[in-house]
Amino acid sequence: MSAEEIRPDSLEKALAALREAIGEEHVLVDDRTLADYGTATFHTDHVIPAVLRPGSVEEVQQILRIANEYKLPIYPISTGLNTGYGSTVPAKSDCAVMELKRLDAIVEYNAKLGYVRVQPGVTQEMLFNFLQRENAPYWMDATGASPKHSMIGNIAERGFGHTPYGDHFAHIAGFQVVLPQGDVIRTGFGQFDNARATEVYRWGVGPHYDGLFTQSNLGVIVEATIWLMPKPEYMQFFACSVGRDEDLSLLIEAMRPLRLDGTINSAMHIGNDYKVISAIQSYPYAQAGDKTPLPQEVLAAKSKEWDCGPWNATGALYGTRAEVSAARKRLKKALKGKVQRLQFLDEKLLWVAEKVAKPYQWVTGLNLTEMMKMLKTVFGMTRGEPSADMLPSNYWRKRSLPDVSADLSPEKDNCGVLWIAPVAPTSGENAETIWHIVRDTMLRHGYEPAVSITLLTERTIDCVVNVSYDRDIEGEDERAMACHDDMLRQFCEVGFYPYRLGIQTVGKMPPRTPEYERFITGIRDQLDPNRILAPGRYLD
Ligand SMILES: Cc1cc2nc3c(=O)[nH]c(=O)nc-3n(C[C@H](O)[C@H](O)[C@H](O)COP(=O)(O)OP(=O)(O)OC[C@H]3O[C@@H](n4cnc5c(N)ncnc54)[C@H](O)[C@@H]3O)c2cc1C
Helix, strand or coil: CCHHHCCHHHHHHHHHHHHHHHCHHHEECCHHHHHHHCCCCCCCCCCCCCEECCCCHHHHHHHHHHHHHHCCCEEEECCCCCCCCCCCCCCCCCCEEEECCCCCCEEEEECCCCEEEECCCCEHHHHHHHHHHCCCCEECCCCCCCCCCEHHHHHHCCCECCCCCCEHHHHEEEEEEECCCCCEEECHHHHCCCCCCCCCCCCCCCCCCHHHHCCCCCCEEEEEEEECEECCCEEEEEEEEECCHHHHHHHHHHHHHHHHCCCCCCCEEEEEHHHHHHHHCCCCCCCCCCCCCCCHHHHHHHHHHCCCCCEEEEEEEEECHHHHHHHHHHHHHHHCCCCEEEEEECHHHHHHHHHHHHHHHHHHCCCHHHHHHHHHHHHHHCCCCCCCCCHHHHHCCCCCCCCCCCCCCCCCCCEEEEEECEEEECCHHHHHHHHHHHHHHHHHHCCCCCEEEEECCCCEEEEEEEEEEECCCCCHHHHHHHHHHHHHHHHHHHCCCECCCCHHHCCCCCCCCHHHHHHHHHHHHHHCCCCCECCCCCCC
16 A cells, blocks of 8 residues: 555545544644654655654554554654765655654663663753762763763664674663554564563563564564663773775784674774764864865875874773773784874773873964864763764864854755765775775765764774765756765675665665565564555665
8 A cells, every 4th residue: 555545535535534643742743843754964855644642552552553543654753863875754655643752751760670661752962960869880881972862763773882792782671562453562572571680681472573573574562671781890992093095904914803702892983084084073174275176285284284094993991990991002013013193991991082182282382272172072882871972073064153052953054964884794805995986986976974883883984975965056966966876876786785764765775685575575564464564664
């Protein structure tokens, strides 16, 4: 059943039933709201007939039952801050957006076993503040995106952060899910009403299927159990860089055994010069003589100003003081002669560095104050502190920056952002292959090849690439999308598929195997015969 089959009279009837079910004030159909929810950081012309804001699990169930009755497709979002992947915009036109922000309870905090059960409206900031208030001996893991984004929204996309708990889906133990026709289930041991280990033993018994509800349209996650990381006795942040572009391979090869044997036991990030510069400042139009992409001499000048190399690695070591000291020795030995400026930083040193930043700047001319700001943000993220400091990077190509103290909205401010994040087995050769595709394609299309490479798991690298542009410039939407599509095609051709998909990829991914299609369509037919839930989102 497709969205086109909704006749106007049934839409009106559906809206009337929805108003009855969740209250008139939570069924929004005014032009302003629909335009806002229909705006991503790239062109889309998807029509949204309504925005629905349920306030309870029962209301989510009612919405889905009404949607089935009137064949009204529903697109669930948690906080809708999926910037660069579609934001609040559904994968296909004519879907009502169901925003779950009002379900914002931290349902349970278990101080003994270190977990929380949260609803989709619980944001990074809310959980962080809660743990602070409770004086919890635990850290959450935070992403570099907004403090206001949902914990569940990110888990639903299998996003990642910076600590040893950085692979978010790997640190949950079960969901409560509303199925497309309105039934509610708990996964894992939650299949038994009286099970007592549901929150601590993720596999339950029998088929394990939590993954079916991430990156899919097979259910609406209304609760997740998130495991928290016990605060380590000691953490030491480290940073280093390589002096030549072609040393990327060397750096990855040096880090690979350390990530594999657990010397480095957290997601570790490597950003190139373009990435570092665009995180600190906006496009230097004056220095570049208004030319884009960034001229090489300006890139070189900026790299000098911000003291970064072509590739810059940051990460952290966690454990007891003795464990960190041993890991530090192994790290130093493995990187000896291969990297420049290997520096270690802990809380005390950070404090001292902040104090000397100003005088150091007067003496050396290096803008250490600004560099400290960024360093502090990244340092904070390695211990699970959410930050809004990365948000201005969405404005890289904009000529004017909004007041950064205000709540930034890249969508409303016409920022162009398109992310692609291919995954590869960890090797220098693979990193180089991806980097060469990114560099050659983006420069050819006229954009800065800003890239970060994360040693996300013990065995994989995840490269996050961002096409950043100004939507106010005529033709840029089309040009940027052509660049995105060109890269996506090449990544898929060499076998490095993205770890998640934005709505901009609908209809652009290569065909999956017929066996997979049969398997997944069978499940979908069973759960959602009317194709009510998020048509086009990962599955057609
Ligand atoms: C500057 C910047 C930095 C970023 N850094 C990171 C980073 O470090 N790590 C990272 O992972 N991402 C990052 N992102 C990407 C993105 O902003 C985050 O992943 C963010 O968490 C997604 O937004 P959200 O949590 O509001 O999810 P939402 O937008 O609410 O949801 C995302 C998608 O998940 C599905 N979904 C959401 N909720 C549910 C539900 N309850 N049930 C079923 N399906 C659901 C929907 O398909 C929805 O479109 C970054 C983005 C920017 C712009």
